[in-house]
Amino acid sequence: MEETKKNQESTTHKIGIYLWIWGLLFVLSFFSYMVDWYQFQGLLRWSLILFFMFLKAGLIMAFFMHLFWERYALVNVLLWPMTAIACFVGLMVAEGKYTLFSRLFYFFIGGQ
Amino acid sequence: MSDPKIEGLELKPGFKGMASDTASDQTMFKGVHWGKAMMWIFLLSDTFVFSCFLISYMKGRASTPVEWPNPSEVFALNAFGVPVPLLLIAIMTFVLITSSGTMALAVKYGYERNRKMCGWLVLATALGGLTFVGMQAFEWSKLIHEGVRPWENPFGAPQFGSYFFMITGFHGTHVSIGVIFLFIYAYKVFAGHYDNGKKGWFTTMKGDYVEIEILGLYWHFVDLVWVFIFAFFYLW
Amino acid sequence: MSEDFKDKNIIQAQSSETISGSGSGVSPDMDYVRPAEIPEQDLYHGHSFITKWVFCQDAKVIGVQYFCLATFTGIIGLILSWLMRLQLGFPEAAGFMTAEHYYQFVTMHGMIMVVYFLTALFLGGFGNYLIPLMVGARDMVFPYVNMVSFWMFFVAVGVLLASFFVPGGPTGSGWTLYPPQAILEGTPGSGMGIILMCVSLALFVIGFTMGGLNYLITILQARTRGMTLMRLPLTVWGIFTATVLAMLAFPALLVSAIMMSLDKLLGTSFFMPTILKAGEVLEYGGGSPILFQHLFWFFGHPEVYIVALPAFGIVSDLISVHSRKNIFGYRMMVWAIVGIGALSFFVWAHHMYVSGMNPWFGFFFATTTLIIAVPTAMKVYNWILTLWRGNIRMNTVMLWCLGFIVTFVNGGITGIFLGNVTVDVPLSDTYFVIAHFHMVMGIAPLMVIMGAVYHWFPLVTGRMLSEKLGKWHFWATFLGAYSIYFPMHYLGFIGVPRRYFEMYDSPYMTSAVGMNEFISTAAFLVGAAQFILIFNIVKSLKIGKPAGKNPWKANSLEWLTPSVPPEHGNWGERLPVVHRWAYDYSVPGAKDDFIVQTTPPSEVVHTKVEKT
Numbered sequence: 002m003e004e005t006k007k008n009q010e011s012t013t014h015k016i017g018i019y020l021w022i023w024g025l026l027f028v029l030s031f032f033s034y035m036v037d038w039y040q041f042q043g044l045l046r047w048s049l050i051l052f053f054m055f056l057k058a059g060l061i062m063a064f065f066m067h068l069f070w071e072r073y074a075l076v077n078v079l080l081w082p083m084t085a086i087a088c089f090v091g092l093m094v095a096e097g098k099y100t101l102f103s104r105l106f107y108f109f110i111g112g113q
Numbered sequence: 114m115s116d117p118k119i120e121g122l123e124l125k126p127g128f129k130g131m132a133s134d135t136a137s138d139q140t141m142f143k144g145v146h147w148g149k150a151m152m153w154i155f156l157l158s159d160t161f162v163f164s165c166f167l168i169s170y171m172k173g174r175a176s177t178p179v180e181w182p183n184p185s186e187v188f189a190l191n192a193f194g195v196p197v198p199l200l201l202i203a204i205m206t207f208v209l210i211t212s213s214g215t216m217a218l219a220v221k222y223g224y225e226r227n228r229k230m231c232g233w234l235v236l237a238t239a240l241g242g243l244t245f246v247g248m249q250a251f252e253w254s255k256l257i258h259e260g261v262r263p264w265e266n267p268f269g270a271p272q273f274g275s276y277f278f279m280i281t282g283f284h285g286t287h288v289s290i291g292v293i294f295l296f297i298y299a300y301k302v303f304a305g306h307y308d309n310g311k312k313g314w315f316t317t318m319k320g321d322y323v324e325i326e327i328l329g330l331y332w333h334f335v336d337l338v339w340v341f342i343f344a345f346f347y348l349w
Numbered sequence: 350m351s352e353d354f355k356d357k358n359i360i361q362a363q364s365s366e367t368i369s370g371s372g373s374g375v376s377p378d379m380d381y382v383r384p385a386e387i388p389e390q391d392l393y394h395g396h397s398f399i400t401k402w403v404f405c406q407d408a409k410v411i412g413v414q415y416f417c418l419a420t421f422t423g424i425i426g427l428i429l430s431w432l433m434r435l436q437l438g439f440p441e442a443a444g445f446m447t448a449e450h451y452y453q454f455v456t457m458h459g460m461i462m463v464v465y466f467l468t469a470l471f472l473g474g475f476g477n478y479l480i481p482l483m484v485g486a487r488d489m490v491f492p493y494v495n496m497v498s499f500w501m502f503f504v505a506v507g508v509l510l511a512s513f514f515v516p517g518g519p520t521g522s523g524w525t526l527y528p529p530q531a532i533l534e535g536t537p538g539s540g541m542g543i544i545l546m547c548v549s550l551a552l553f554v555i556g557f558t559m560g561g562l563n564y565l566i567t568i569l570q571a572r573t574r575g576m577t578l579m580r581l582p583l584t585v586w587g588i589f590t591a592t593v594l595a596m597l598a599f600p601a602l603l604v605s606a607i608m609m610s611l612d613k614l615l616g617t618s619f620f621m622p623t624i625l626k627a628g629e630v631l632e633y634g635g636g637s638p639i640l641f642q643h644l645f646w647f648f649g650h651p652e653v654y655i656v657a658l659p660a661f662g663i664v665s666d667l668i669s670v671h672s673r674k675n676i677f678g679y680r681m682m683v684w685a686i687v688g689i690g691a692l693s694f695f696v697w698a699h700h701m702y703v704s705g706m707n708p709w710f711g712f713f714f715a716t717t718t719l720i721i722a723v724p725t726a727m728k729v730y731n732w733i734l735t736l737w738r739g740n741i742r743m744n745t746v747m748l749w750c751l752g753f754i755v756t757f758v759n760g761g762i763t764g765i766f767l768g769n770v771t772v773d774v775p776l777s778d779t780y781f782v783i784a785h786f787h788m789v790m791g792i793a794p795l796m797v798i799m800g801a802v803y804h805w806f807p808l809v810t811g812r813m814l815s816e817k818l819g820k821w822h823f824w825a826t827f828l829g830a831y832s833i834y835f836p837m838h839y840l841g842f843i844g845v846p847r848r849y850f851e852m853y854d855s856p857y858m859t860s861a862v863g864m865n866e867f868i869s870t871a872a873f874l875v876g877a878a879q880f881i882l883i884f885n886i887v888k889s890l891k892i893g894k895p896a897g898k899n900p901w902k903a904n905s906l907e908w909l910t911p912s913v914p915p916e917h918g919n920w921g922e923r924l925p926v927v928h929r930w931a932y933d934y935s936v937p938g939a940k941d942d943f944i945v946q947t948t949p950p951s952e953v954v955h956t957k958v959e960k961t
Contacts, residue, residue: 013224023214030206030343037185037198037348047349054344058337065217065333067326072116072124073131075142075150079157082597085694086164089647092698092710093168097175099707100637104178121383138577138927139386141569147490150570151562154596158558161600165644169608172640173619179635264616264632272635275617279608315493317391 014070022064029057117144146323149330156334159287163338166283167345170276182268184347187256202347205248206339212241213336220329223307223322231325232302238332239295242288249285253278277346284342287335291328298328380949382575382926390487390571392918404500406492407917408563411499412478413809415469418499422506423466427876429458438869440851448850449537452521455848456538457513459524460546463652464553465506467794471659472557472595473502475801476564476588478809482907483585485573485925487918489563498563501556508549515541523848525649528620528641529633532613544613547606554599554606564592573906575927579683580946582905582931583676586683587662590690591655597694598651605644612636642704646697654693656790658686660797661728664753666931667800668732670903671747672739673942675932675959677731685724685731692721702770703777711770718768722761729758740935740942745819746901749800752827753793760789763838778848781841784834792830799826799882806889807896808907811914814889822881829875836864902943905931909945933958 033053036046063069068076116124124143125133134143142150174181185198192200219234256277260267266274301307302325310319395401405411432454436443446454477495481488489495512519521537522530530536531543538546568581568589581589608619612633620641621633669676676682698706699714732754741747763785767773776782799822806814840861845852852861899908911921925947933944938956950958 013221016218016221019214019217019221023210023217026210026213027207030203030210033344033348034199034203034206040185050344050348054340057340061213061333061337061340065213065336066330071145072134072143073128074134075145075153077131078142079153082157082161085597086161086168088695089164089168089643090171092713093172093643094175095709096639096643096707097172100172100176100639101178103705104176108178119386122386136577136579138382138575138580139570139572141578143386145570147566147570151491151566154562154565155558158561158596158600161597162604165601165604165647169604169619169640169644172643173637176637177635263611264618270635271618275611275619279611279617283607316491317393 018064022060025060026057029053029060033057119143146321146327148318148327149323152327152330156330159334163280163283163341166280167341170280170345173272173276174270177270177272179270181270182266182273184349187261187268187273188252188347190255199347201248201252202343205245205252206343208241208245208248209336209339212238212245213333215241216329216332220326223302223325226308226322228302228305228308231322232299235295235299235302235325235328239292239299242292242295242332246285246288246292249281249288253281280342280346284335284338287338291332291335294328295332298325378951380928380951382928385574385924387571389924390490392488393492394917404496406488406496408477408481408489408492408495409809409915409917409919411495412474412476414499415473415477415502416475418503418506419466419469419474422461422509423470424879425510426458426461426466427879429454429461431873431876433458434869434872436850438866438872449518449521451850452523452848453519453537453542456521456524456526457509457519461509462791463524463656464550465509467656467790468557468595468652469502470798471656471794472564472588472592473499473560475584475659475663475805476592477560478805479584479907480564480567480588481571482910482915482919483582483905484568484571485576485906485920485927486567486571487920487924490566490571491563494559495563498556498560501552501559505549505552505556508545508552512538512542512545512549515545517542520546525642525645526609527645528609528612528638529622529624532609532621533624533626533631544610547610547613550606551603554603557595557599561592561596564588565596573924573927576906579680580927580930583662583665583679583682583686584659584905585662586686587659587665590686591658594651594658594690594693595655598648598655600648601644602648602652605641605648608644609641639701639704639706642701642706643698646700647694649700650697651690651693653786653790654689656794658690660753660794661686663801664750664797665728665732665735666905667746667797667804668735668750669932669934670804670901671744671750672736672741673934674735674739675930675934677734677737678727679930679932681727682731685727688724689721692717692724696721699768699773702773715768715770719765722765722768725761729754729761744803745814745816745823746800746804748820748823748827749796749803752823753796753800756788756796756827756830757793760785760787760793764789776841778846779841780837780845780847783847784837784841787834787837792834796827799823802882802886804901805907806886807900807913809914810890810893811896812889812893813896813900814885814893818881818885818888822878822885825878825881826875829871829878832871833868833875836868840864899945902941903931904933904943904945906946909947929958 030053033050036049036053041049068079116126122137122143124130135141137143186196188202189196189198190200191197215234216238219231219238222230222234256274261274261277263275263278265271301313301320305311306313306320307322307324310321312318313320313324393406395405395407400406402410405414432443432446433451436446436451477489480486509519517538517540519538520526520531520542522539522543526543526546530539532539568585572581608617611617612619612621616632618633618636620638621631621636622638623634624631665676665682696714696717698710699718702711702714732750763781767776767782767785803814803819806812843861845861896913898913901908906925906927907915909925910916910919926949927946928949929944929946931946933939933948935942936944936953936956936958939953939958944953944956944958
């Protein structure tokens with residue numbers, strides 16, 4: 002179906018890169034666990050959680066899923082749709098806050 | 114992986130390459146196997162499924178006036194009499210990342226046509242996945258034992274249990290399906306189907322080690338989803 | 350016409366020779382097309398009746414299967430609409446129908462027409478049949494998965510129709526299935542009905558994902574030599590973009606179906622707020638009904654374009670072929686399709702202006718909604734400019750295309766009304782909305798489907814449909830559809846609410862009683878007129894004029910197969926090699942008024958073709 006045979010010689014990477022990423026994932030998981038262990042709160046907690054989360058996700062996608070080595074045509078096709086998700090997330094943050102506001106307002110304050 | 118060699122076409126790097134790949138005839142993703150392209154698009158679609166789940170969770174949690182249960186207490190586990198927050202979750206994360214690493218190596222050895230090594234690593238991945246599912250079953254039964262139900266729980270907002278069971282359940286289903294396929298593919302590797310190009314089931318395509326990469330993509334995706342679930346359910 | 354075609358065939362053979370003989374490296378030959386990247390696809394050829402016609406892996410057979418099953422469900426939807434119109438226009442004649450029945454018919458009509466009829470017909474039917482032919486592939490890339498996709502759809506339809514026979518009947522919550530009422534007692538079909546609906550939708554999504562992956566990978570990775578994305582016929586572009594939308598939008602539907610089933614079956618409260626029923630607090634509490642609406646419309650709005658974009662693409666091809674002109678602004682058309690597709694994920698909450706969502710969202714969604722009108726309007730201008738001074742053939746196909754443009758512009762303009770919050774609020778939930786969306790995504794895509802049936806029937810069966818019957822069919826449908834939906838705008842303006850079983854003696858209804866009777870009568874006639882098509886198909890299958898090869902003198906690859914109708918594998922010995930886009934009609938200096946896609950440049954040196 003495909004000319005995979007032709008390009009097989011050039012496709013593998015040194016084992017070191019995988020071991021490095023593997024180690025990094027453990028370290029990052031450990032760090033994000035530490036966020037909970039030390040009970041950071043508030044903005045620091047959330048930003049640290051998101052930071053480690055995106056870093057881990059990025060490493061997995063870039064190296065374990067080989068996206069770093071893929072051609073940009075594939076990478077862009079996969080990443081651009083995420084803008085729709087980002088928009089959905091952003092709007093639902095606003096919507097969640099508004100729902101909470103209207104519940105508190107109409108059930109507790111406005112109702113009296 | 115690194116750029117394929119294509120007769121009569123010079124591949125350019127970067128965005129210029131993207132433009133010329135897109136503008137060329139025959140294929141848009143140069144040198145990408147049909148099955149691999151299909152898996153990527155499927156994973157994109159599946160990303161939207163999990164995103165919708167997680168967005169619903171976010172919306173539900175953000176808009177509830179009842180207090181949300183504190184995850185580091187709910188998911189704590191007693192080790193030697195001391196409650197350790199998220200102990201089981203930490204181990205589960207460790208197991209899943211380990212299996213992701215073995216899968217990545219399996220793909221590498223597969224492309225090097227190292228049948229034995231590839232097979233053992235796929236098998237190790239399958240066992241890691243199985244361990245993960247087992248621990249998740251343990252976690253569920255512990256929570257159910259403590260009175261957490263999809264419709265109510267003793268710790269706070271009832272939506273906690275609903276979203277937790279639904280999303281981890283959906284993720285667990287993905288893991289279980291992955292484990293089944295990992296065992297099947299481990300058998301296929303050991304049987305040499307990818308060395309001699311034996312045709313698979315239900316397809317006229319010849320077997321090739323690229324199938325290990327396709328399976329690997331799925332497995333890493335499952336790991337990727339876990340990264341998000343770990344952050345949003347257990348840490349947040 | 351067949352002589353012309355033979356001529357072309359020879360040219361094609363010559364060009365293939367030149368190329369395959371050139372070996373590796375760049376040839377100075379102007380007809381050079383670089384060699385194939387991918388070896389030939391190895392196909393499974395069925396031998397028995399079952400593997401050839403039932404569990405068949407040939408995309409063309411699967412396409413016809415999709416077409417027939419979708420049409421079958423569509424006819425059920427049509428009958429349901431008759432029953433609804435009977436109740437609305439002549440309530441005394443519909444004594445057998447209760448309010449529950451009416452709501453069930455409304456719901457099933459909506460869901461069947463949008464998902465099981467239009468989506469399945471455009472993507473499953475036309476997509477399967479045309480994609481491999483138009484891109485020059487032997488079949489879809491995963492024929493087995495493609496076959497399973499159809500049978501999943503079959504099961505989904507079966508589950509959907511089974512809900513008519515369960516206790517309580519099918520769900521009657523409107524096609525949007527809004528909770529809480531969809532799963533609460535008092536709504537018809539709140540028991541088994543809604544569960545079967547969710548199951549059926551989930552099956553449809555799974556089945557569609559299988560098919561959709563096939564369409565996408567076939568278009569992206571299995572084109573023939575010389576076939577660049579910018580040489581694809583717009584039909585393929587429309588179906589492609591619609592499939593992308595479907596792959597990314599159906600997940601939201603799947604998620605909302607799963608969550609609603611859990612609310613119903615397990616008693617979770619994802620979408621269920623605290624509810625007082627007859628003074629009694631139900632067990633639900635704390636959920637958010639608005640969340641369902643967001644999820645549903647995050648699917649639902651792209652769904653509108655899933656139906657519309659293939660129609661845009663197909664109608665572009667039909668207009669171009671039958672006015673013997675290249676499509677005006679091909680690249681603009683492509684970018685408009687892609688742009689509409691991308692934007693469609695950012696407009697969903699314009700369906701929710703009166704839902705009680707965050708009021709600031711109105712700004713965002715009104716803006717994006719009006720922006721999406723820009724590429725849509727560009728497409729309309731381009732269709733008209735394609736017709737402008739074209740050598741128009743006033744045949745049935747062209748009539749359907751013109752009908753499409755008129756109804757689409759009509760529905761599009763009312764869409765601009767409804768996209769603005771201040772105009773939408775008073776018009777929400779009135780017949781104006783009904784008129785709008787039936788015009789823009791009911792009648793308009795249907796016109797294209799009809800045009801496409803008349804256009805490609807000769808390819809699928811080898812026989813022409815009767816033009817005379819076709820013209821009767823068109824005029825009955827076009828005038829009838831206008832008689833149905835045009836008065837509905839007025840009904841909306843005077844405030845008649847949608848989804849009401851009966852208006853009794855409401856003051857605004859007294860002036861509309863006659864109009865409702867008129868609309869219903871028109872609806873019966875339009876529905877009946879569709880049987881002209883079925884009669885036409887049955888008759889033409891037997892005694893239709895043999896079509897021969899390429900009866901419309903079209904350029905695109907599907908007409909260039911060695912046998913008509915095309916066989917499994919499509920292309921015989923050798924895959925076609927593409928040298929140009931599909932729109933070289935009436936080229937100055939050319940011998941004929943069309944230059945098929947496989948004609949090499951050396952054959953048409955004295956013409957003024959655009960470089961594509």
